[in-house]
Amino acid sequence: AQRVTQPxxxxxxxxxxxxxxxxxxxxxxxxxxxWYVQYSRQRLQLLLRHISxxxxxxxxxxLNKGETSFHLKKPFAQExxxxxxxxxxxGGSNYKLTFGKGTLLTVNP
Amino acid sequence: GAGVxxxxxxxxxxKGKYVExxxxxxxxxxxxxxxxxxxxxxxxxxxYFQGTGAADDSGLxxxxxxxxxxxxxVSTLKIQRxxxxxxxxxxxxxxxxxxxxxFGPGTRLTVL
Numbered sequence: 471a472q473r474v475t476q477p478x479x480x481x482x483x484x485x486x487x488x489x490x491x492x493x494x495x496x497x498x499x500x501x502x503x504x505w506y507v508q509y510s511r512q513r514l515q516l517l518l519r520h521i522s523x524x525x526x527x528x529x530x531x532x533l534n535k536g537e538t539s540f541h542l543k544k545p546f547a548q549e550x551x552x553x554x555x556x557x558x559x560x561g562g563s564n565y566k567l568t569f570g571k572g573t574l575l576t577v578n579p
Numbered sequence: 580g581a582g583v584x585x586x587x588x589x590x591x592x593x594k595g596k597y598v599e600x601x602x603x604x605x606x607x608x609x610x611x612x613x614x615x616x617x618x619x620x621x622x623x624x625x626x627y628f629q630g631t632g633a634a635d636d637s638g639l640x641x642x643x644x645x646x647x648x649x650x651x652x653v654s655t656l657k658i659q660r661x662x663x664x665x666x667x668x669x670x671x672x673x674x675x676x677x678x679x680x681x682f683g684p685g686t687r688l689t690v691l
Binding site for chain 2: 513516556558568569571572
């Protein structure tokens with residue numbers, strides 16, 4: 471069985487502060503990990519995926535297989551980063567996604 | 580280009596009624612997924628189509644739920660004898676490359 475855990479439902483930081491959204495997963499094989507973001511009144515969209523190893527909007531995430539984690543980080547949060555963030559995993563051949571419950575990030579001015 | 584579209588955006592029905600939710604994927608995307616998102620939860624997988632066939636329907640909660648994609652493009656999710664517990668946002672996503680899934684805006688279903 472595959473499972474994604476996001477321990478924080480809510481996270482509030484001030485503009486310019488570092489932010490880390492935690493994600494832990496459980497999967498017996500080699501998963502692909504993703505972060506999806508949903509801004510207010512917008513649809514769910516891909517932020518980044520671990521195989522790309524790229525930084526999007528200043529966010530990075532490193533897959534740590536030893537700790538089974540895929541935490542999302544940004545050194546200096548901006549107000550426009552306020553959104554709902556979902557960590558997701560897929561494994562196997564059909565690429566269905568398993569999502570965490572999400573973390574609502576609020577960046578205060 | 581146009582993204583994934585879903586209709587209706589909102590659907591209110593009464594317990595016991597039948598509903599159909601429609602998804603128009605991005606043109607050319609062969610893979611199509613349905614997810615259900617209940618309040619306070621992340622999206623949960625329901626069914627996956629590759630072309631016209633349902634390749635994985637393991638997420639459908641029971642036999643009241645059924646989905647079709649007869650021509651390999653538009654898909655319809657059908658729910659019979661709706662129950663209050665079916666109230667949720669139903670999301671559709673499509674994919675060409677099996678990597679990035681593009682999501683629609685969702686249909687908010689409310690069963691009274």
